[in-house]
Amino acid sequence: MPTLMTCRLLPLVVFPMLLAAQEPKPPRPVEPERDRSRDVLVVGRNNTPNLRQGVRLALVVGINEYVHLAPLNFADKDAKDVAAALHSLDFAVEAMHSDSRLSPHHAHQILTQVTIMCKDAGPADTLLVYLSGHGFSEPGGAPYFCAEQTDSKALEQTGLKLDEVIDRLRKSKAQKKMLIIDACRNLPQKGGEEQRWQVDQLDSEGLAVLYSTSDGAVSLEPSGQQKDMRGREMQNGIFTHYLLRGLEGDADGNNDRWITFRELALYIDYEVKRETKNRQKPRSTWDGDMNFDIPLRTLPLAPARPLATTPSLPPPPAEPRPATPKPPAAKPPEGGAAEPDGTPPEAEPVPEPDRLRQVKEWADVVTFEPDADIVTDAVMRDRIQQSGYPWRVRHKSTGIIMVLIPGGTFRMGSPNNESGRGEDEMQHPRTIRSAFYLSESEVMIWQWNRDRKGGNGNSDNRPKDNLSWSDANSWAKASKLRLPSEAEWEYACRAGTETAFAFGATVTTEQVNYADKEIRGNTGDDARKFLRKANAQPTNAFGIRGMHGNLWEWVQDTYGDYEEGAGQAAVERMNGDVRRVLRGGCYASKPVACRSANREKEGPGIRNVLFGFRVARSLP
Numbered sequence: 001m002p003t004l005m006t007c008r009l010l011p012l013v014v015f016p017m018l019l020a021a022q023e024p025k026p027p028r029p030v031e032p033e034r035d036r037s038r039d040v041l042v043v044g045r046n047n048t049p050n051l052r053q054g055v056r057l058a059l060v061v062g063i064n065e066y067v068h069l070a071p072l073n074f075a076d077k078d079a080k081d082v083a084a085a086l087h088s089l090d091f092a093v094e095a096m097h098s099d100s101r102l103s104p105h106h107a108h109q110i111l112t113q114v115t116i117m118c119k120d121a122g123p124a125d126t127l128l129v130y131l132s133g134h135g136f137s138e139p140g141g142a143p144y145f146c147a148e149q150t151d152s153k154a155l156e157q158t159g160l161k162l163d164e165v166i167d168r169l170r171k172s173k174a175q176k177k178m179l180i181i182d183a184c185r186n187l188p189q190k191g192g193e194e195q196r197w198q199v200d201q202l203d204s205e206g207l208a209v210l211y212s213t214s215d216g217a218v219s220l221e222p223s224g225q226q227k228d229m230r231g232r233e234m235q236n237g238i239f240t241h242y243l244l245r246g247l248e249g250d251a252d253g254n255n256d257r258w259i260t261f262r263e264l265a266l267y268i269d270y271e272v273k274r275e276t277k278n279r280q281k282p283r284s285t286w287d288g289d290m291n292f293d294i295p296l297r298t299l300p301l302a303p304a305r306p307l308a309t310t311p312s313l314p315p316p317p318a319e320p321r322p323a324t325p326k327p328p329a330a331k332p333p334e335g336g337a338a339e340p341d342g343t344p345p346e347a348e349p350v351p352e353p354d355r356l357r358q359v360k361e362w363a364d365v366v367t368f369e370p371d372a373d374i375v376t377d378a379v380m381r382d383r384i385q386q387s388g389y390p391w392r393v394r395h396k397s398t399g400i401i402m403v404l405i406p407g408g409t410f411r412m413g414s415p416n417n418e419s420g421r422g423e424d425e426m427q428h429p430r431t432i433r434s435a436f437y438l439s440e441s442e443v444m445i446w447q448w449n450r451d452r453k454g455g456n457g458n459s460d461n462r463p464k465d466n467l468s469w470s471d472a473n474s475w476a477k478a479s480k481l482r483l484p485s486e487a488e489w490e491y492a493c494r495a496g497t498e499t500a501f502a503f504g505a506t507v508t509t510e511q512v513n514y515a516d517k518e519i520r521g522n523t524g525d526d527a528r529k530f531l532r533k534a535n536a537q538p539t540n541a542f543g544i545r546g547m548h549g550n551l552w553e554w555v556q557d558t559y560g561d562y563e564e565g566a567g568q569a570a571v572e573r574m575n576g577d578v579r580r581v582l583r584g585g586c587y588a589s590k591p592v593a594c595r596s597a598n599r600e601k602e603g604p605g606i607r608n609v610l611f612g613f614r615v616a617r618s619l620p
Helices: 075-088 107-120 152-158 162-171 238-250 261-275 354-360 378-387 445-449 469-478 486-494 524-530
Strands: 005-009 056-062 091-096 126-137 143-145 176-184 208-211 218-221 258-260 283-286 295-298 363-367 392-395 401-405 408-412 428-432 436-439 552-558 580-583 599-602 611-613 616-618
Touching: 056 075, 056 107, 075 091, 075 126, 075 238, 075 378, 075 408, 091 107, 091 408, 091 428, 107 126, 107 143, 107 162, 126 162, 143 162, 162 176, 176 238, 208 261, 218 238, 238 258, 238 261, 238 295, 258 261, 261 283, 354 363, 401 486, 408 486, 428 486, 436 486, 469 552, 469 611, 486 552, 486 580
Parallel strands: 056 091, 056 126, 126 176, 176 208, 552 611
Antiparallel strands: 005 218, 126 143, 208 283, 258 295, 363 392, 392 401, 401 436, 408 428, 436 616, 552 580, 580 599
């Protein structure tokens, strides 16, 4: 194995490893020879873990550069990668690292974010805190995590006391709480005596805790181009490398397609000890009076990555899972005989899944699986596939092509340094809690005129313009559709990006229909010559067309300051301002007005040749 360098030394209390559930352990089955080095066992669950309810909230902290301590190599990247992984698992993530809006300069700043998250959580919510960086104890005292300004000679004044983090988590109303610590430790001073974490200072009552190493041991970072035991390049600290691999799917030790906190802890324990030849031994503990078999992820039916080379945990010894129901038996023709040619009678068709049947009540399926050339993010494709809904459908009554937008969390608004930023674009985390359908393009003229007399027939693919908010909203409701909320619009427009545009920091006229050098009028038929056909515009990474430029698009919301806790927000927001929000810019706009975060407003009865719209459809 390549040489291991750059230690993150974190003396930790020796907690008993929870190698099984708290209930009496069933007899251990005989293990295959190749698995006998593995001293952990996932016991069989009598029931599938409860599906997640409520909101998932996470705080992720990673620090490489310190004022008073030696720098680290991977902690900052570890936090960014963990934040991305949790984001894909529908966590609303608040991050504190080198590129985040919040800085981990001081310990009180980190504790403040823990406090906010814990106070905002309800009983059905799930909380997770991940810390990556330096950590050590004051002489004979409590364990600390180190902020950028932490001074080892003044831990009590400058360090983050971990029992204060645990106290905030313990007092939160949330019933599912996790703390994951990938911390290193440098000696407080050269030649100083190594201090150990005190057993009575880190009580896990009311939450689950996962440590990167055991008491007095090291937490290692890889050296050079080190690869793990399966040939994968290690670009994170060793503990976090396997934390990420476990969340991707490797931690599903009993092959039930669920990844739970318990399975993740056992997987990391085995892999890290194997990788480091027992130099690093992770530790986990959770409250024995509470159920911490917390489901973190469900895997698709066909894993994207073969696990044949992974030493698997023994199968659950008790109560095998019920067999998959078989299709109904074939019905013979009258008299019970086979067909005249001797072939068996046809079996009854297997019923369609509920979600597909629900969609087919109002739409025809166009494409079930997402196109990898359009939805290039593998995690996003996986989330679309796991939803159980088709990717692209055609609305039956209007002919509109609609694209599935999976739920998730993003940063709404713009950073302070974005060119052209408006004062009403305060950046903040926003969660879209449910998947929904959004029209692939602006509503076209032929779609607007369908089932109407007159108009341009069924051949005009230009977007329908000269519409007020009231016009667009009434038409959408009559079609059993709706306008998207402002949060949904920006989430779909960004398609996972944080730049000014879905195509990057800047755009070209090939990507976006905006006013480049020529002056474009905004009245009369002459202005319409600048319109582009709705279905001829390039797609973003969700498969949505034309959200930048072409026409301003009405959304549901009234104009006002952002409400951070508004969630999906597909509701009327009455704040005293009756004006409605327009998004995306138009063909007469400069590029700055076409940014993902830009907002405009107008009265709901105002028509303009520059105003159009697209529609959304909620899902159960």
